[in-house]
Amino acid sequence: MEVVEQLSSGQIRLKPASHPVCRGCGRGDLHQILDLSSVPLANALLTAEGLTKPEERYPLVFYFCPACALAQIGETVPPQKLFSDYVYASSFSEKMLSHARMLVETTIATRRLAGHHLVIEIASNDGYLLQFYRDRGIPVLGVEPAANIAAIAESERGIPTLVDFFDRNLAERLASEGRSADIIHAHNVFAHVPEPGQFLAALKKALKPDGVIIIEVPYLGDLIDNLEFDTIYHEHFSYFSLTAVERLARIAGMSVSDVERVPIHGGSLRMFLTHDGAAPIAASVGALLGQEAARGMCDSQYYATFASRVWSLKAELVDLLRQLKSSGKRLAAYGASAKGSTLMNAFGIGADLLDFVVDRSTLKQGRFTPGNRLSILPPEALLERAAEYVLLLTWNFADEILAQQQAFRNAGGRFIVPLPSVKVV
Numbered sequence: 001m002e003v004v005e006q007l008s009s010g011q012i013r014l015k016p017a018s019h020p021v022c023r024g025c026g027r028g029d030l031h032q033i034l035d036l037s038s039v040p041l042a043n044a045l046l047t048a049e050g051l052t053k054p055e056e057r058y059p060l061v062f063y064f065c066p067a068c069a070l071a072q073i074g075e076t077v078p079p080q081k082l083f084s085d086y087v088y089a090s091s092f093s094e095k096m097l098s099h100a101r102m103l104v105e106t107t108i109a110t111r112r113l114a115g116h117h118l119v120i121e122i123a124s125n126d127g128y129l130l131q132f133y134r135d136r137g138i139p140v141l142g143v144e145p146a147a148n149i150a151a152i153a154e155s156e157r158g159i160p161t162l163v164d165f166f167d168r169n170l171a172e173r174l175a176s177e178g179r180s181a182d183i184i185h186a187h188n189v190f191a192h193v194p195e196p197g198q199f200l201a202a203l204k205k206a207l208k209p210d211g212v213i214i215i216e217v218p219y220l221g222d223l224i225d226n227l228e229f230d231t232i233y234h235e236h237f238s239y240f241s242l243t244a245v246e247r248l249a250r251i252a253g254m255s256v257s258d259v260e261r262v263p264i265h266g267g268s269l270r271m272f273l274t275h276d277g278a279a280p281i282a283a284s285v286g287a288l289l290g291q292e293a294a295r296g297m298c299d300s301q302y303y304a305t306f307a308s309r310v311w312s313l314k315a316e317l318v319d320l321l322r323q324l325k326s327s328g329k330r331l332a333a334y335g336a337s338a339k340g341s342t343l344m345n346a347f348g349i350g351a352d353l354l355d356f357v358v359d360r361s362t363l364k365q366g367r368f369t370p371g372n373r374l375s376i377l378p379p380e381a382l383l384e385r386a387a388e389y390v391l392l393l394t395w396n397f398a399d400e401i402l403a404q405q406q407a408f409r410n411a412g413g414r415f416i417v418p419l420p421s422v423k424v425v
Contacts, residue, residue: 020074022065023195024236024248030063031300033071034229039345039371041082042233042338045244047367053369060342062232062239068247069298071220071239073232074185076194079145079165082235095400097128098266103214104132107183111212113138120206122166123189127153130185132161138376141179143170148363170196171205180208188265189217191236200252204275212257213273215245221297228338229310230344230393231266241297242269242288248350249273258282266396266419306367312345317422321353324389332387333357334401334415336364336376340393343418345371354391358382360404383406389424391416 021028038057046055061074107113108396122417124142126149133140134157141263142161144150147358154161164170172182184203192365218231220241231239238244246256257279258272272279296302325331333340336359344350350372357369367376382390391407392398393414402415402425409415417423 006386020063022068022070024065024070024197025068026267027065027067029067030065030072030074030209031303032061033064033303034232034310035061035106036060036062036229036244036342036346039233039342041077042235042341042370043082044200044370045336045345045364045367045376046370051368051373057371058234060232060346062229064300064303066298066300068244069180069242069304070244070248071240072237073234075234075359077234079192079194082192084329087156088192093397093400094182095280097262099262100129101132103190103270104129104136107208107214108133108138111183113182115139117182118179119183119185120179121185121187121200123186123192124153124161125149127157127159127161129187130159131157141174141181166199166202168202168205171202174206181206182208184211184213184294186213190215190217190240191238194237196238197251199250200248200254200273203273204254204400207275209257209272209275210265210278211255212279215271215273216264216268217245217271218265219261219267219269220244221295223294224303226266226295227306227309228266228419229306229314229417230343233342235338240269242271242285243292243298244286245269245271246289250276255279256285259284259288261287261288264396291407304389313418315423317416317418318347318349319351319423320416320422321391325353329388330386330387331355331389331391332382332385332416333374333391333393334379334382334405335392335394336361336367336369337394341370343393344369348375349391356381357393358384358390379405382413383411387413387417389414391418393418 039060040055040057059075066070086308094290115137115149118139121130122143130140130142142153142159143166145165147163150161150163153161217240220239223231249256253276254273255276256271257274260270262268263269331354333354336357356379357374359376359377364376365378395417415425
């Protein structure tokens, strides 16, 4: 990636990639939906030492492929730069733990899993999901490229974890070692691979003939309808509809045998993939494919107004923050999240409007947010520093966070929820 210029802030703006080709079908006639300019990597939280160094900024442009219906960003940041040292741990969210527990219990019951089965999770994080299989005596294996997070899974939860990126070579190695899986979980990782078709082919290699792959991804339909533009960041190469996944699965020799819409992360798809012909296709698959076609999700026109809606939201939110700040209010933010980084950097929300950010994750506390370089403190700082209004960057966990922060709210504190429309609660 070629450096274009070093900005006065000390950050480095990098040259955009040449006109991208589709990650799904290889076509080059992608339609641009939204240009969020050049922004830092969303999870590249800074240390105190890092504040003295320039930050890299990468173009973040959102496209749609009319040929295969895959939405995607054009820039490919190397996965090693994105994921080898990671600061997101799923276990800090009670909602994520509950979501995982319920899915595991359902899967064990419907698939009649027992001690002779094997469950593998790709991007297994800190073992938040696999621990529930382990507790039921079912063998598990995590695959997690971030060594610091894998160490937590092994040391704190006893989850055997391979520190590696999952690809065809690793899948073939597992199969040759007799470790093909009955169940493969891939939650919020499918969007993180630069070439989704190759990823599906690798999953197929690691799956037993009668096994099932369970994939969860944020749903493109909800992203567009609910203006969830902050889900767009460099870790997320692709953004999926069922139509796009079904086409990719067919190319890989698999079938989407069932699909569910689940509310996690602002609306997600849970898809069940099997070897082609290994399972009947549930009516839910055809029903959702039909709904997507009827809504026009395979047509670029469906996405035509998305950018203007995003910029209208920016004007409303930034105006509110400026009014509060100019009236002497103390403002902070909750959630040093990737989506929060996208929102703050794309909207130009910095230290002139926000004083600090809080987050429950001890992995993030003591660091600084990328781009605007706000200090990340424990949630107790909201009361200690007498914040009056808090921009809720992790709005997808709003119910959980509002309940946790009842003392702050009882003291008169208010939360600003930015999406899908600005509201103060």
